Structures are given as C-alpha cells and as structure tokens.
Amino acid sequence: MKRILLEILLVLGIGGAGYYGWSQSKAFQGADGQLQALTEQVAASEEKLKDAEKAQAEQDEKLKALAPKAQQFDAVQGAFSGGQVLGDLEALYAKQKSLSSERQLGLGVVRLLTKGPQDEGALQAFQKTLEQLDWKNNQKIICATQNALAVAGKEVKVLAECNTPPPLPVPAAAAAADKAAGDKAEKKGGHGGHAHWDYEGEMGPEHWGKEFPTCAKGKAQAPLNIAGPLERSQSVLTPGYKSGALEVTHNGHTIQVKGTAESKLRVDSKPYELVQFHFHKPSEEQIDGKPMAMVIHFVHKSEEGNLVVLGVLVKEGNENPGIQTIWQHMPTEPGTQLAEGVRFNPGNLLPREKDFWSYEGSLTTPPCTEGVRFFILKTPINMSRAQIAQFPFKKNARPVQPLNGRMIQSN
Numbered sequence: 001m002k003r004i005l006l007e008i009l010l011v012l013g014i015g016g017a018g019y020y021g022w023s024q025s026k027a028f029q030g031a032d033g034q035l036q037a038l039t040e041q042v043a044a045s046e047e048k049l050k051d052a053e054k055a056q057a058e059q060d061e062k063l064k065a066l067a068p069k070a071q072q073f074d075a076v077q078g079a080f081s082g083g084q085v086l087g088d089l090e091a092l093y094a095k096q097k098s099l100s101s102e103r104q105l106g107l108g109v110v111r112l113l114t115k116g117p118q119d120e121g122a123l124q125a126f127q128k129t130l131e132q133l134d135w136k137n138n139q140k141i142i143c144a145t146q147n148a149l150a151v152a153g154k155e156v157k158v159l160a161e162c163n164t165p166p167p168l169p170v171p172a173a174a175a176a177a178d179k180a181a182g183d184k185a186e187k188k189g190g191h192g193g194h195a196h197w198d199y200e201g202e203m204g205p206e207h208w209g210k211e212f213p214t215c216a217k218g219k220a221q222a223p224l225n226i227a228g229p230l231e232r233s234q235s236v237l238t239p240g241y242k243s244g245a246l247e248v249t250h251n252g253h254t255i256q257v258k259g260t261a262e263s264k265l266r267v268d269s270k271p272y273e274l275v276q277f278h279f280h281k282p283s284e285e286q287i288d289g290k291p292m293a294m295v296i297h298f299v300h301k302s303e304e305g306n307l308v309v310l311g312v313l314v315k316e317g318n319e320n321p322g323i324q325t326i327w328q329h330m331p332t333e334p335g336t337q338l339a340e341g342v343r344f345n346p347g348n349l350l351p352r353e354k355d356f357w358s359y360e361g362s363l364t365t366p367p368c369t370e371g372v373r374f375f376i377l378k379t380p381i382n383m384s385r386a387q388i389a390q391f392p393f394k395k396n397a398r399p400v401q402p403l404n405g406r407m408i409q410s411n
C-alpha cells in the first residue's frame, strides 16, 4: 500500500513539476489548456507505472484539484518540502537493482520539489536524471521543468533540445531563445561546458553577437552612459534585504553572491526576490562619460520572471567591512564556497541615500536578454584601494551601449 501511495505521489510529482514549469513560465492560456496539458503528461508517465493503476481515479481527483490554482500546487509542494516523501522514495528505490528512467526522472523531480530549484544537490540530481533518461518520451514534462529552472536562473544542459517550448513572457521568452541560440553555438564550437565569451580578444564584447544574436541586434542593451536629458521617475524603491548564509561563486566572469528568497526589493510595492549580486570592474555604467571604480549589480526576479537590477556604484575610499567578509570567502578560481557559519546581510552594501537613475536595458553578459529594468543608485559606496585590487578580474565590464531613443529617468 505504501508503495502504491509513493507511486501516486511520484506521478503527481512529475505532473506537479510540469505544472510548476507551466506556471513559472506562464505558458498556459487558461485553466482548461493547463489541465489538459497536465493530464497528458501524467497519462504518459502513468502507463509505465503499472502499480499505480488502481489509484487512477483518486489521482485524477487530486490532479484536478491541483491544476487550477497555484496555491493548491503549493500545498502539494508543502507535502514534499518536509522531505518525508523523498526519504521514503529513496529508501524504496534503494532496494531495487536498477530503476526505470521514468522512476529516475520521478525521483529527480521529487528531489526538486523537496529541496527547491535553488538547491544545487537537487538540481544536479535532476540534471543527472535527464542525462540518463530517454527523455524524448517525456519532452513536455522536461521542457516545462527546464523552463522553470531557466526562469529560476539555472542552466540546464539539454534545454536547447526542447524544440517546441511553450510561449514564455518577455524577458523569459527572449532568455530561452537566447539560451537555445547559445547552446547551439556551444555545440557548434565544441567547447563543452559553457558557451565561450570574454571581455577582450576574439571572444570580447564586439564578437558576442556571433553566438548570441541579441547582444548585437538588441535595441535596448545595457549598460548605458547616464547623461541628460533625464525624465522624471515616479517609481518608489524599497530594498528589504535579510541576513542569510553566505555563498560566494567565482564563475569565470565575476564574483557572485547568492541571494535569498527572504531578501526582496519592492518597486512600487511589487516584490522582486534577490537572486544574486555580483561585481564589475570598472563600473559598467558611466556617469557623464566616466566609469566609477566598480559596480555591484543586485539581480532580482518577480514571480512572473521579470528582472530588476539594482546597481550600487563603488568609489575608492575607506575599507568596506561587508566587502571584507565576502572577499575572505571568495574562491580564487572557478567554483563555489559556502562560508561555514557566516551570516551576511546584502543590505550592508547599500548606501543610505536611495536616489536613483533608471532605464530599460538588458543582461550585460551573453545572452544579453532584454526586458531588464535598471535602477542605479546615485550615491556610491566606498571600497579601499586594496579591496578593489583584490577583486580577481582586471576588467569585466561591457562597454556602454547606444540609447536608441530610450529615455533615462531620475527621481
């Protein structure tokens, strides 16, 4: 009986992850289409889960209840988040010699539901599952899940194989297209790992467009030179950052610190979660044609997947204690370091004055996806000369981009 229950949960898990993908990517046109898509996905998995056949009706009931509303999905996810389902499933499967690809996928999905897309272990497990799976039979589910992960800012290697991804909103749709283009380029170039780009030489910014078309063809690219005339902004910015575990990544292009779901930036009372923040040297933004010593980009994402970047400029001055903490735990070569027992509040890196310039822009690194709102605080923070020198990249700033008719705003 327990086993049957677990199988049901597994199918629900697959459907749930698919639903999570749909809902994250806002791919659905309405509850009907959504329910139909979900039912199809679950039906496909179901055929292979003979043990769960008896519970079909019960499961359909649950699924119908699950589909229409996000909060009902949250309830299912809540059931997973305790870890009981995952533990039971792992224990059950540990006894079996080999797992069918569907069960491996299910296990990966349950891990993901239990630990969330931000959990690297869960992501790796899911990735591993995808690699082993004859996933063409499960393409819809996988593509939906991948889209959810992509929206959550996670790279999933086989994303390019999702030939018919559901329509995504801007900027998520553009991001997926860019990512697919990038993945294709990566395959063509045969680099393995990530698509190759750099800040100078043959892979420098002027060549990014070859592999990442938006970088060259986009009409609302960032960064910008901030100069008049300026338009008046009515937006109200309210950062509400909280302390959390400190996790610092050296990704080959910058130093990046992981954000937490609890840390939010409100723009006109609309909440955006802090996903990560990272550094550029010198600042990518220029003020009247001049860069500052550095800039910190705080990257936020709304529930719908829209991105807002809060830029904090850095000038040379007194030593910055917050930066000191980050630099102490910074990996010196590509990799991630979790600072054991260290709590860090990103709010410590914000100036007291929150006056800003604002504009519509893009990611400033490939794939240069547009639809990113920038708020650049006018008041810089200090870092000492030694701290600036300690940043392990000599130069990692994209040149300023043409305005193309955009207006920069100021509050």
Ligand SMILES: [Zn+2]
Residues within 6 Å of the ligand: 278, 279, 280, 297, 364
């Ligand atoms: Zn940046």
